[in-house]
Amino acid sequence: MLPKQIHSSLAHTVTADLTQNPKTTSFPSQTPLPFILQKCIALLQSCASSNSKLKQIHAFSIRHGVPLSNPDMGKHLIFTSVSLSSPMSYAHHIFSQIKHPNVFTWNTMIRGYAESQNPMPVIQLYRQMRVSCIEPDTHTYPFLLKAVAKLLDVREGEKVHCIALRNGLESLVFVKNALLHLYAVCGQVESAHKVFESMSERDLVAWNSVINGFSLNGRPNEALTIFREMSLEGVVPDGFTMVSLLGACAELGALALGGRIHVYMVKLGLTRNAHASNALLDVYAKCGSIREAQKVFGEMEERSVVSWTALVVGWAVNGFGKEALELFKEFKAEGLVPTEITFVGVLYAFSHCGMVDEGFEYFRMMKEEYGIVPRIEHYGCMVDLLARAGKVKEAYEYIKDMPVQPNAVIWRTLLGACTIHGHSALGEIARGHILRLEPRHSGDYVLISNLYASERRWSDVQKVRRTMLSEGVKKTPGYSIVELRNRAFEFTMGDRSHPLSDEIYAKLAEITKVLKREGYVPHTENVLADIEEEEKENALSYHSEKIAIAFMLLITAPQTPIRVWKNLRVCADCHLAFKLISRVYDRVIVVRDRSRFHHFRDGSCSCSDYW
Numbered sequence: 001m002l003p004k005q006i007h008s009s010l011a012h013t014v015t016a017d018l019t020q021n022p023k024t025t026s027f028p029s030q031t032p033l034p035f036i037l038q039k040c041i042a043l044l045q046s047c048a049s050s051n052s053k054l055k056q057i058h059a060f061s062i063r064h065g066v067p068l069s070n071p072d073m074g075k076h077l078i079f080t081s082v083s084l085s086s087p088m089s090y091a092h093h094i095f096s097q098i099k100h101p102n103v104f105t106w107n108t109m110i111r112g113y114a115e116s117q118n119p120m121p122v123i124q125l126y127r128q129m130r131v132s133c134i135e136p137d138t139h140t141y142p143f144l145l146k147a148v149a150k151l152l153d154v155r156e157g158e159k160v161h162c163i164a165l166r167n168g169l170e171s172l173v174f175v176k177n178a179l180l181h182l183y184a185v186c187g188q189v190e191s192a193h194k195v196f197e198s199m200s201e202r203d204l205v206a207w208n209s210v211i212n213g214f215s216l217n218g219r220p221n222e223a224l225t226i227f228r229e230m231s232l233e234g235v236v237p238d239g240f241t242m243v244s245l246l247g248a249c250a251e252l253g254a255l256a257l258g259g260r261i262h263v264y265m266v267k268l269g270l271t272r273n274a275h276a277s278n279a280l281l282d283v284y285a286k287c288g289s290i291r292e293a294q295k296v297f298g299e300m301e302e303r304s305v306v307s308w309t310a311l312v313v314g315w316a317v318n319g320f321g322k323e324a325l326e327l328f329k330e331f332k333a334e335g336l337v338p339t340e341i342t343f344v345g346v347l348y349a350f351s352h353c354g355m356v357d358e359g360f361e362y363f364r365m366m367k368e369e370y371g372i373v374p375r376i377e378h379y380g381c382m383v384d385l386l387a388r389a390g391k392v393k394e395a396y397e398y399i400k401d402m403p404v405q406p407n408a409v410i411w412r413t414l415l416g417a418c419t420i421h422g423h424s425a426l427g428e429i430a431r432g433h434i435l436r437l438e439p440r441h442s443g444d445y446v447l448i449s450n451l452y453a454s455e456r457r458w459s460d461v462q463k464v465r466r467t468m469l470s471e472g473v474k475k476t477p478g479y480s481i482v483e484l485r486n487r488a489f490e491f492t493m494g495d496r497s498h499p500l501s502d503e504i505y506a507k508l509a510e511i512t513k514v515l516k517r518e519g520y521v522p523h524t525e526n527v528l529a530d531i532e533e534e535e536k537e538n539a540l541s542y543h544s545e546k547i548a549i550a551f552m553l554l555i556t557a558p559q560t561p562i563r564v565w566k567n568l569r570v571c572a573d574c575h576l577a578f579k580l581i582s583r584v585y586d587r588v589i590v591v592r593d594r595s596r597f598h599h600f601r602d603g604s605c606s607c608s609d610y611w
Contacts, residue, residue: 037061037066037070037072037073040057040060040061040066040073040076041072041073041076043057044057044076044077044079044080045076045080054077054080054081054084054086058077061073070098071098071099071100071101071102071105074094074095074097074098074101074105075098075101075102075104075105075108077091077094078091078094078095078105078108078109078112079104079108081094081112082108082109082111082112082115085115085116088112088113088116088118088121091108091109091112092109092121095109101134102134103134103135103136103137103140106125106129106134106140107137107139107140107143109125110122110125110126110129110140110143110144110147111139111143113125113147114143114144114146114147114150115143115146119146119147119148119150119151120151122144122147122148122151123147123148123151123153123156126140126144126160135167136163136164136167136169137169138169138172138174138175141160141164141169141172141174141175141178142174142175142177142178144160144178145157145160145175145178145179145181145182146178146181146182148160148182149178149181149182149185149186152185152186153186154182154183154186154187154188157179157182157183157186161179164179171200173199173201173203173206176195176198176199176206177203177205177206177209179195180192180195180196180206180209180210180213181209183195183213184209184210184212184213184216184217185213185216187217189213189214189217189219189222192209192210192213193210193213193214193222196209196210202233202235204235204236204237204238204241207226207230207235207237207241208238208240208241208244210226211223211226211227211230211241211244211245211248212240212243212244212247214226214248215244215245215247215248215251216244216247218251220247220248220249220251220252220254221248221252223244223245223247223248224245224248224249224257227241227245236268237268237270238270238273239270239273239275239276240275242261242264242265242270242273242276242279242280243275243276243279245261246258246261246276246279246280246282246283247279247283249261249283249287250279250282250283250286250287252488253286253287253288253481253483253563253565253592254287254483254488255283255284255287255288255289255483255563256483257483258280258283258284258287259292261280262280262296265280271299272301274300274302274304274307277296277300277307278304278306278307278310280296281293281296281297281300281307281310281311281314282310282314284296284314285310285311285313285314285315285317285318286314286317286592287563287592288318288563288590288592288597288599289590290314290315290318290320290597293310293311293314294311297311305336305337305338305339305342308327308331308334308336308342309338309339309341309342309345311327312324312327312328312331312342312345312346312349313341313344313345313348315327315349316345316346316348316349316352317348317595317596317597318596318597318599318606319352319596319597319598319599319605319606319607320606321349321350321352321353321355322349322353324345324346324349325346325349325350325353328342328345328346328349337370338366338370338372339372340366340372340375340377340378343362343363343366343370343372343378344377344378344381346362347359347362347363347378347381347382347385348381348384350362350381350385351381351384351385351388352388352596352607354388354389356385356386356389356391359381359382359385360382360385363378363382366378374404375404376404376406376407376409376410379402379404379406379410380407380409380410380413382398383395383398383399383410383413383414384413386398387413387414387416387417388417390417390421392414392417392418392421392423392426393423393426395413395414395417396414396426396429396430399411399414406433407437408433408434408437408438408441411430411431411433411434411437412430412434412441412443412447414426414430415427415430415431415434415447415448415451416447418430418451419447419448419450419451422451424451424452427447427448427451428448431447431448439471440471440473442468442473442474442475442476443476445464445467445468445473445475446475448464449461449464449465452464476567476568477492477493478492478493478543478544478566478567478568479491479492479544479566479567480492480544480545480547480548480564480565480566480567481548481564481565481566482548482551482552482562482563482564482565483563484552484555484556489548489551491544491545491547491548491551492544493542493543493544493547494542495544495547498551500551500554500555503554504547504550504551504554505550507550507551507553507554508542508546508547508550511546511549511550511553511577511581514584515577515580515581515584518580518583518584520576520577520580522573543571543573543574544566545564545566545570545574545578545591546574546577548564549562549564549578549581549589552564553581553585553587558585558586559586559587560587561587561588561589561590562587562588562589562590563589563590563591563592564589564590564591564592565592566591566592566593566594567594568593568594569593569594569595570591570593570598575598575605575609578591578598578600578605579600579603579604579605580603581600582600582601582602582603582604583602583603588600588601589601
């Protein structure tokens with residue numbers, strides 16, 4: 001054992017010299033190995049931000065006789081390497097030299113892979129750990145489950161869950177949180193909720209995970225219900241909570257609720273959170289309140305590419321293609337680099353403006369100037385651009401020449417265009433491809449049936465319907481939703497379930513009379529059925545979106561904006577009627593259909609009748 005004063009002096013010298021120049025640092029020849037090991041470990045513990053220093057210390061330890069297999073040196077090297085996010089190959093090489101790594105070292109390796117870009121080796125590593133008779137502890141499972149969640153391997157996660165349960169560690173809050181996150185991201189929201197319900201102690205991470213799980217997996221109502229429970233428990237939300245909640249609002253089209261969350265964010269100071277602000281911008285855009293989205297964008301302290309992209313896409317889907325393109329020009333002027341998602345929004349804007357040549361020019365720009373390799377979504381926008389412009393044959397040729405395999409969505413876009421523009425031969429080709437890719441999609445049967453009906457091929461219409469029955473394919477029923485006083489009201493075609501249905505239908509009859517005095521003539525060609533003209537007019541009158549608007553005109557104050565969410569594409573007759581209603585009744589009407597928004601004001605629509 002060295003005298004205390006020599007020990008202290010030597011420690012100071014080693015630390016100073018090695019920090020400056022590890023290669024030239026040397027110990028007296030009689031320095032004990034444990035002391036060298038101790039000093040190297042101390043240096044590793046102070047090596048907070050430099051991979052090069054880490055390797056210098058490693059090399060220094062080897063030169064001075066510390067064996068690579070030394071478990072103490074090895075575990076500190078691995079821990080420092082993982083903490084510095086060094087390549088896992090380096091940590092794994094060190095790990096492979098240690099003869100008997102302890103549980104801390106195993107856990108550090110699992111953590112490193114869990115936080116890396118490639119978590120796949122974690123599963124094999126965990127199996128080796130078990131074979132080596134090393135019992136996992138409280139730190140093993142959270143990182144192991146994090147890695148499995150990244151891999152979206154729910155079956156492996158269930159196996160780990162069972163082992164954690166058997167070892168009595170499943171009840172620990174960190175393990176429960178990791179399990180909850182795993183099930184949520186893998187789409188097993190019922191399992192996630194079951195874990196959540198079993199927790200005696202729930203921290204903010206747990207609440208956020210279950211709310212986000214429901215929101216991401218198409219269960220927005222449940223996400224909002226859990227948030228209400230969270231509020232009653234007195235748990236204060238953070239930015240992550242807001243992002244999940246706003247995602248649920250966007251899914252539901254719940255603008256009023258999104259507005260209340262906005263007020264709540266201002267109160268808690270969460271509007272400075274970039275992720276939450278982007279989610280707020282997105283919810284306003286997806287709920288048809290694009291001016292509010294623009295206002296949020298204008299008030300943001302920091303605008304990222306995500307912020308600009310969200311607003312570009314928002315303008316586009318709300319029918320304001322020219323505004324979307326102007327914003328994109330500002331975006332480029334700021335010196336920002338657009339992403340592939342930004343270009344999806346830009347190309348979508350062109351397709352909804354009918355600007356074919358400009359759209360192809362920007363598609364070229366995306367590839368040649370920004371080096372973005374087009375994805376299927378970009379090719380889909382180009383097919384849609386041609387199809388909406390009535391260039392159906394050109395769209396078909398474009399699909400055939402695409403360097404990627406067209407999916408069902410692209411063929412469905414062509415089929416829809418064939419139905420609108422009357423290309424039955426191409427429609428048959430498109431339908432043949434769709435049947436091979438997604439044979440049980442009800443919307444495709446409806447499209448081809450409508451194509452036959454538009455040509456009065458009633459026997460073929462009947463064949464399609466018989467096929468649907470024999471295959472058990474059911475048509476998706478159309479419905480429309482409006483939000484009023486914190487409640488959502490849903491209407492279907494000919495719906496009489498509402499307590500005020502008599503008043504609603506009386507209002508509907510009044511609207512029809514008023515519109516006819518203004519020159520409205522029903523578009524009965526949209527009723528693709530072999531029935532009399534009067535029956536066609538009645539069928540048009542009872543579309544779900546018309547019932548929803550009659551309800552809102554009946555129940556809301558004059559000049560109150562009306563917002564309707566519809567699950568199918570709005571028909572030409574309803575589109576014409578809404579333009580007239582907006583002028584006659586002096587209302588702003590926003591209709592969000594399956595693919596876009598229509599903003600009706602003073603007798604015109606934001607889409608300029610091009611949709």
